[in-house]
Structures are given as structure tokens and as C-alpha cells.
Amino acid sequence: MKPEKSVSFITYGCKVNQFDTDKIISNLPDNFKVVTDKSLSDFCIINTCTVTDNTDNQFFKDLKKLKRDNPQIITLVTGCLAQTSPEKLNHLENIDLVVDNANKYLIPKVLSKPERYHKRIISNIFDIREFDDDFENIYENRSRAFLKVQDGCNYRCSFCIIPFARGRSRSLKEFKVIEKINRLNRLGFNEVVLTGIHLSSYGKDIGSSFEKLLNLIDKETDIPNIRLSSIDPADTSLDLIDLISSSKKICPSFHISLQSGDEEVLKNMRRRYKIEKFNELINYIRQKLPSSCIGTDVIVGFPGENNNLFNNTVNFIKNSELNYLHVFPYSDRKGTPASISKDKVDDHEKQKRSKILRELSNNMKLEFANKFKNIVIKGIKEKNNKVRTNNYIDVSVENSNVSQGSIVEVIINTVEKDKIFGTIVGPHLQ
Numbered sequence: 102m103k104p105e106k107s108v109s110f111i112t113y114g115c116k117v118n119q120f121d122t123d124k125i126i127s128n129l130p131d132n133f134k135v136v137t138d139k140s141l142s143d144f145c146i147i148n149t150c151t152v153t154d155n156t157d158n159q160f161f162k163d164l165k166k167l168k169r170d171n172p173q174i175i176t177l178v179t180g181c182l183a184q185t186s187p188e189k190l191n192h193l194e195n196i197d198l199v200v201d202n203a204n205k206y207l208i209p210k211v212l213s214k215p216e217r218y219h220k221r222i223i224s225n226i227f228d229i230r231e232f233d234d235d236f237e238n239i240y241e242n243r244s245r246a247f248l249k250v251q252d253g254c255n256y257r258c259s260f261c262i263i264p265f266a267r268g269r270s271r272s273l274k275e276f277k278v279i280e281k282i283n284r285l286n287r288l289g290f291n292e293v294v295l296t297g298i299h300l301s302s303y304g305k306d307i308g309s310s311f312e313k314l315l316n317l318i319d320k321e322t323d324i325p326n327i328r329l330s331s332i333d334p335a336d337t338s339l340d341l342i343d344l345i346s347s348s349k350k351i352c353p354s355f356h357i358s359l360q361s362g363d364e365e366v367l368k369n370m371r372r373r374y375k376i377e378k379f380n381e382l383i384n385y386i387r388q389k390l391p392s393s394c395i396g397t398d399v400i401v402g403f404p405g406e407n408n409n410l411f412n413n414t415v416n417f418i419k420n421s422e423l424n425y426l427h428v429f430p431y432s433d434r435k436g437t438p439a440s441i442s443k444d445k446v447d448d449h450e451k452q453k454r455s456k457i458l459r460e461l462s463n464n465m466k467l468e469f470a471n472k473f474k475n476i477v478i479k480g481i482k483e484k485n486n487k488v489r490t491n492n493y494i495d496v497s498v499e500n501s502n503v504s505q506g507s508i509v510e511v512i513i514n515t516v517e518k519d520k521i522f523g524t525i526v527g528p529h530l531q
């Protein structure tokens with residue numbers, strides 16, 4: 102029998118990266134067990150993100166501490182930073198192995214025989230043309246399951262490094278998506294979140310479309326709740342909104358990336374839509390699904406964004422149907438067109454603008470929650486005495502014995518500055 106080994110994980114970034122970590126875990130050799138205590142780990146796999154400078158810096162800081170506190174540990178660095186900037190990892194003594202996104206599937210083998218592999222396993226991510234779907238996920242202690250149905254992106258927004266970390270857009274075949282959702286439902290999950298790097302591109306490589314997929318999920322699965330992660334306004338049609346509004350499964354919760362509310366900034370970002378199109382879309386959502394939550398991403402301090410242009414974004418948001426914002430201060434990503442622009446905004450100004458938008462977002466969230474006070478809403482029971490409603494309101498509830506992941510009905514009682522309180526009033530009868 103092989104000696105038992107232990108492995109711990111650190112994952113940065115988005116749900117797709119979390120999904121990739123789960124995939125590595127589910128494919129570990131039999132003699133490997135996952136531990137959280139780093140001092141008991143033989144290996145630590147660090148799944149990096151490189152979407153901003155901050156995420157890179159956080160990784161370098163954590164790595165130093167990890168090796169200092171646990172000199173016995175063998176570190177294997179993978180993920181988007183390993184794919185886009187392997188040269189940044191070369192000189193670091195704290196790293197034993199590097200495996201990029203293109204070769205992530207090799208990690209279980211590398212762990213079995215680390216001495217057989219060179220320090221770096223790097224190849225061209227653009228060589229990968231098919232979605233790798235040999236994955237049976239394990240979901241422990243989760244209220245909902247995440248299902249990656251798409252990876253990569255064929256677009257080139259001027260600020261974004263992600264296509265170089267993730268490669269071409271590729272999709273999981275429709276019948277596999279249906280099979281996996283039904284399996285997750287049989288395992289007891291009531292909600293599946295569809296994720297991808299550019300979810301709206303689903304199907305373009307396999308003669309399908311996101312609309313077609315949602316239609317099939319609606320007809321051929323029994324899962325009560327489907328939630329969508331971020332979608333791109335350029336690829337979201339009013340027909341898609343019609344489909345979602347007539348579905349009993351798809352949650353009335355949208356995350357549609359805006360990035361800027363100013364036409365000139367949007368153009369410089371090389372986004373593929375105009376403000377008018379975005380506005381038309383969210384107004385239509387509000388009309389068809391009045392109770393839906395609509396959130397967005399905004400980048401502040403993009404090169405060339407002066408005060409006037411920033412104020413255009415603020416005014417657009419204030420007058421829009423949006424209910425919350427994810428705010429990101431712009432950060433240079435090497436190799437992107439925006440990073441060589443001369444007209445940079447200084448860090449202090451970026452922080453100031455971020456603060457303005459984050460405060461605005463908090464107020465928008467509370468205003469949205471207030472609209473649902475004393476109304477029964479359907480949601481999923483989370484751990485830590487929380488319910489996440491189908492329209493994306495996190496409600497703190499009294500200690501209850503309702504199990505995590507159950508579908509419940511909740512009433513919002515009070516909305517305070519940073520918390521929303523409510524009561525579970527019963528199980529939801531489907």
C-alpha cells in the first residue's frame with residue numbers, strides 16, 4: 102500500500118477557479134487526503150487568480166508566510182497567474198512546482214510522483230479547443246452546487262488578461278449539462294449555479310447557444326433552482342429575458358457587467374455595447390420580472406476616466422434599475438492595450454471613486470431589500486443562519502433546525518445599515 106499523503110489548498114478568485122480546485126480534489130489519488138491544517142500538509146496546491154494587481158500581491162504575501170510557517174510543505178502553484186506570468190514565479194524559492202491552467206488536469210499525477218516532473222509544466226492555453234468534462238464534482242458543506250459549463254473567452258476587452266489565462270471559449274455539451282444537473286439534484290441539491298468565464302458565449306463552439314441550453318434545462322431537469330453567474334450585455338437578447346421570465350426554475354437574479362456608465366470609457370475599454378443597449382436590457386428585465394435583483398461590475402479609474410466621465414457613471418447608476426455593484430479599481434495587466442495607455446488615474450483618486458460607488462451600492466442594496474419587507478420570498482437556507490432569497494437578498498434568520506440547502510420561505514422583518522433580518526415561515530412547497 103502506498104504511504105498516505107496529505108494535501109491542503111488555497112484558492113483565489115472566481116467561482117470557476119473554485120470549481121477547478123474541486124475538480125483537482127475529486128481526482129486525487131486514493132492515498133491522498135485533504136486537510137485544512139497547513140502544518141499537517143505534505144503538499145499545498147495554490148490555485149491563483151491574476152485579475153488585478155491586488156490578487157497577485159496577496160498571493161506573493163501568503164506564499165511567503167506559508168513557507169515560513171510550514172517549511173516541510175511542497176508547494177504547487179497553478180491557475181491564471183501560472184498561465185500568464187510563469188516568469189514571475191521562476192525565481193521564487195518558495196515554489197516547488199508550477200502547473201499552468203492548460204495542464205491542470207495533470208496535477209493528481211504530479212502529486213503522485215513529484216520527482217518525475219520538472220519544476221514547470223507550461224504550455225499554450227490556446228491549443229486547448231475542447232471543454233474538459235471528465236469531472237464528477239464533490240460538494241461538501243455547500244448550500245448549492247456550482248457547475249462550470251463554459252471556459253475561456255474569445256473577446257479582447259482592452260483591460261482584461263483573462264483570455265490569456267483561460268484560452269478560447271469552449272462549452273460543455275448540452276446533454277452533459279443536463280446529465281450533471283440531474284445528478285446533482287439526485288444528490289440532494291436544490292440549486293445549481295451555472296458558471297463560466299464568459300457564460301454568454303456558451304454553445305458558440307458546439308453549434309448551440311446559451312438560450313438553447315436554458316430552454317433544455319427548463320424542460321429536461323427537475324432541479325428547482327437554476328442561478329446564472331455573470332452575463333455579458335452584448336450577448337443578452339430580449340428573447341433570453343423572455344425565456345428566463347417564463348421559467349419557473351431560473352432565479353430572478355441577474356449579474357450583467359457594465360464596467361462603465363460613460364460611452365467614451367466603454368469604447369476605450371473595447372466593450373461591445375452602448376449604454377443605451379445596457380439600459381434597454383435592464384429596463385426590460387424590470388418590466389418582465391419586477392422583483393428581480395440586477396447587479397453589475399464597475400471598473401473605476403480606467404485610463405482616461407476624468408472626473409466628468411466618472412460622474413457620468415455615477416449618474417447613470419443612480420438613475421438606473423440596478424440594485425448592487427461590484428466595484429474594482431482599475432489595475433494594469435501586462436500585455437493588455439490599456440496597460441500601455443499614458444493617461445493613468447492615480448491610486449488615491451481610484452480609492453476615492455471606489456468608496457463613492459461602494460457607498461452607493463450599499464444604499465441601493467438596502468433600498469432593494471426594503472421593497473420586500475413583510476413579503477414571503479422563496480430562498481435557500483445557507484449555513485450560519487442565513488437565507489439567500491431567489492432574488493439575491495441575504496437575510497439573517499433566527500437559529501433554526503432547517504437544514505442547509507433546503508428551500509424555504511422567508512419574510513424580511515427589518516432592514517438595517519449592514520444587515521437584513523427575517524424569519525423563516527415555512528418550507529417552500531413546490
Ligand code: SF4
Pocket residue numbers: 254255256257258261262263264298299333
Ligand atoms: S468579455 Fe472582456 S472582460 Fe469578459 S472575460 Fe472576455 S475579455 Fe475579459
